[in-house]
Amino acid sequence: MKIQVVKNVLNANDRIADENRALFDANKLFVMNLMSSPGAGKTSLVERTIAALKDRYRIGVIEGDIQDTCDADRVAALGIPVVQINTGGGCHLDANMIREALGGLDLDHMDLLIVENVGNLVCPAEFKVGEDIKVMLLSTPEGADKPSKYPLIFQKSAAMLLNKIDLLPYLDFDKDKALHDAKALNKDITVFEVSCRTGQGLEQWFDWLKERIDRRGR
Amino acid sequence: MKIQVVKNVLNANDRIADENRALFDANKLFVMNLMSSPGAGKTSLVERTIAALKDRYRIGVIEGDIQDTCDADRVAALGIPVVQINTGGGCHLDANMIREALGGLDLDHMDLLIVENVGNLVCPAEFKVGEDIKVMLLSTPEGADKPSKYPLIFQKSAAMLLNKIDLLPYLDFDKDKALHDAKALNKDITVFEVSCRTGQGLEQWFDWLKERIDRRGR
Numbered sequence: 001m002k003i004q005v006v007k008n009v010l011n012a013n014d015r016i017a018d019e020n021r022a023l024f025d026a027n028k029l030f031v032m033n034l035m036s037s038p039g040a041g042k043t044s045l046v047e048r049t050i051a052a053l054k055d056r057y058r059i060g061v062i063e064g065d066i067q068d069t070c071d072a073d074r075v076a077a078l079g080i081p082v083v084q085i086n087t088g089g090g091c092h093l094d095a096n097m098i099r100e101a102l103g104g105l106d107l108d109h110m111d112l113l114i115v116e117n118v119g120n121l122v123c124p125a126e127f128k129v130g131e132d133i134k135v136m137l138l139s140t141p142e143g144a145d146k147p148s149k150y151p152l153i154f155q156k157s158a159a160m161l162l163n164k165i166d167l168l169p170y171l172d173f174d175k176d177k178a179l180h181d182a183k184a185l186n187k188d189i190t191v192f193e194v195s196c197r198t199g200q201g202l203e204q205w206f207d208w209l210k211e212r213i214d215r216r217g218r
Numbered sequence: 219m220k221i222q223v224v225k226n227v228l229n230a231n232d233r234i235a236d237e238n239r240a241l242f243d244a245n246k247l248f249v250m251n252l253m254s255s256p257g258a259g260k261t262s263l264v265e266r267t268i269a270a271l272k273d274r275y276r277i278g279v280i281e282g283d284i285q286d287t288c289d290a291d292r293v294a295a296l297g298i299p300v301v302q303i304n305t306g307g308g309c310h311l312d313a314n315m316i317r318e319a320l321g322g323l324d325l326d327h328m329d330l331l332i333v334e335n336v337g338n339l340v341c342p343a344e345f346k347v348g349e350d351i352k353v354m355l356l357s358t359p360e361g362a363d364k365p366s367k368y369p370l371i372f373q374k375s376a377a378m379l380l381n382k383i384d385l386l387p388y389l390d391f392d393k394d395k396a397l398h399d400a401k402a403l404n405k406d407i408t409v410f411e412v413s414c415r416t417g418q419g420l421e422q423w424f425d426w427l428k429e430r431i432d433r434r435g436r
Contacts (some may be wrong), residue, residue, distance in 0.1 A: 012269050019223060038339045038368060039254045039360025066340065068366050089370065091309060091340035119367070120311035121256045122284065122338055141359035141382060142257025149337070150256060152307065170388050172415070197390070 010022040013127050016095035020130025021101070027107040030050045030216040031115065032209075033093075033129055035145075036137035038119030043071045044196035045137060050078050052206045055094055057213060058112035062101045064093040064118045071116060076179055081105055092123035095130060112213055119144065125153040132216060133158040140180075144174040147181035154185040159192065163203060166195040234313035238320070238348025245325040248434040249333065250427075251347055252312075253371060254355035255364075258338030261289045262414035263355060264332055268296050270424045275329035275431060280319045280354035282311040282336045287313040289334060298324055309353040310341035313348060330431055335422050336413040339364065343371040350434060351376040356400075358382045377410065377424060384413040 024031050027112060036042050049060055061082040063072040072084040083104040085097050098115065105113070115131060117124040125134070135158040138146055147154050154160065160182055168175070175193075182189055190208060194201035242249050246364040254260050264271060268277055279300040281290040290302040301322040303315050316333065323331070343352070354375040356364055356374060365372050372378065372422060378400055386393070393411075400407055412419035 003243070009258065020229060037254065037337070037360075038364055039357075065367055067369065070363055070366060088338075091338065118340065119255070120309070120338060120340055122307075123341075126307070139257075139359060141385065142255075145288055146256055148284055150286060166360065167385065167388055170385055203230065 002005035004126065011087070012127065013095045013125040015186045016099055017130040020095055020098055023102065024113070024130055024132075027110070028175060028217055029107055029110055029113055030208045030213045031113045031129075033043070033117060033124075033134045034137070035117045035121075035124045035134060035157070036119060037139070037142055040119070040137040040142065041161075041196045042116050042137060043074055045161060045163070046071075046116055047074060048196050048202055049206065049209065050075070050080055051112070052202070053112065054078070054080065056210070058069040058109055059114065060105045060107075060110045062093075062105075062113065062115045064097070064116060066090070066118060067200060079083045087118060091118055091120050092127050093117050093129060094127045098129040098135075099151045111217060120165065121150040121153055125156045135159045135161070137161045137163045138178065140167050140171055140173045144178035144181070147178060147185055149213065151185050154182050154189065157186065157189055159190040159205075159208065161192045163196055165200060166192045166198050170196065219297055228344065231313045235319055235346045238313055238316055240309050240359045241265045241325065242331070242350075244347055245328070246435055247257065247325055247328055247331055248431045249331045249347075249349040251265065251335060251342075251349035251352045252355070253335045253339075253352060253375070254337065255339045255357070255360055258337070258355040258357040259379075259414045260334050260337070260355060261292055263270055263332055264289075265292060265296065266292035266414050266420055267332070267415070267424065267427065268293070268298055270298070270420070271428065272298065274428070276327055277330045277332065278325075278328045279322045279330065280311075280316060280323075280333045281377070282315070282334060284299040284308070284336060284429060294413045305336060308335055309338050311335050311347060312345045317357045320388040329344065329435060337366040343374045351430065352381070353377045353382045355379045358385050358391045358393075362399070365396060365403055369403050370433065372400050372407065375404065375407055377423075377426065380409060380411045381414055383418060384416050
């Protein structure tokens, strides 16, 4: 019975996601759905990515949070159009929330839309919003057991940024195990070892993302 | 419409939680529901707490995970009875899952039951399971903005363990802000600054917990 309800919810979500997708296609817009645990560094990555790519692309951001606008404030401070979705307790963004938020953005004059999901390693991975790619962060303090414990998000993500790599000397983090287990779940996942605090490793991420946005723009 | 469904789910959950509560009362069992983001240190805290209290109390553990048994394996290695709940994708434990798990434990010969929830800073706080207290961990690498972004879990918790305090020298973590904002949400929350890796600060936590278990046992 419970599973039936969940299926209906997900089916209904997928229909709206497909409509969002058609709208993104019509505007040749590349959409990235960014997911991670709370505090893994999503907003820091968004800030770094905007700084690196804003001269090349027109960027917009949708910020998903339970409440408050502190992430959106950080993005707006960079002069980037941003729409805040407050889920009011909900633990993920769904396609309908994104559809509502799109009304606040000028899609026709945008190349890259970054959707920063609610901090949660579970449910966001279940709800597609019409994105081109899902991207996840795993931060080193979270531990190397996360792929085996939260497999879906690793399976669904095109790229994984292993963030806070600068903290490795101070942690008991088995990087080889984390990367091995992530690849075992998703052999196609592209991994970047980065620090959004120091900037380490981010150039490769920018290059990878640029290639995908350019391909989309053709 | 959506809110109506959620209300029904929560009402149904609360009824079962009350039944669990009656069972715990009948057995004079103290039950702690432990919650945090993924990788904040729940299982490490469970291990430390068992090591410190197992000569004084008879302890049991329920481990909640999406899949796998690696946390339960860690607890079982300490010689403590443990039941694993695999939610199969679900992002929190609910009262009915706990009721099912109780069949695997000898409640009549137990003083403390630790329920380790699924790693998630959002949904676990919404579902009571019949516990005496909710306890949360916030780990320093997650950042000081967590209280303002995930308020419910701070509001519902009797205690907050600020874990990974040993990493403070390597982080941009505004501890004063985090503690101020947590207290603003819940003036009664008791805060412990700890490191489950080094053991720092845990004695105060053990004393606090012992006092509550002893009071319960009367």
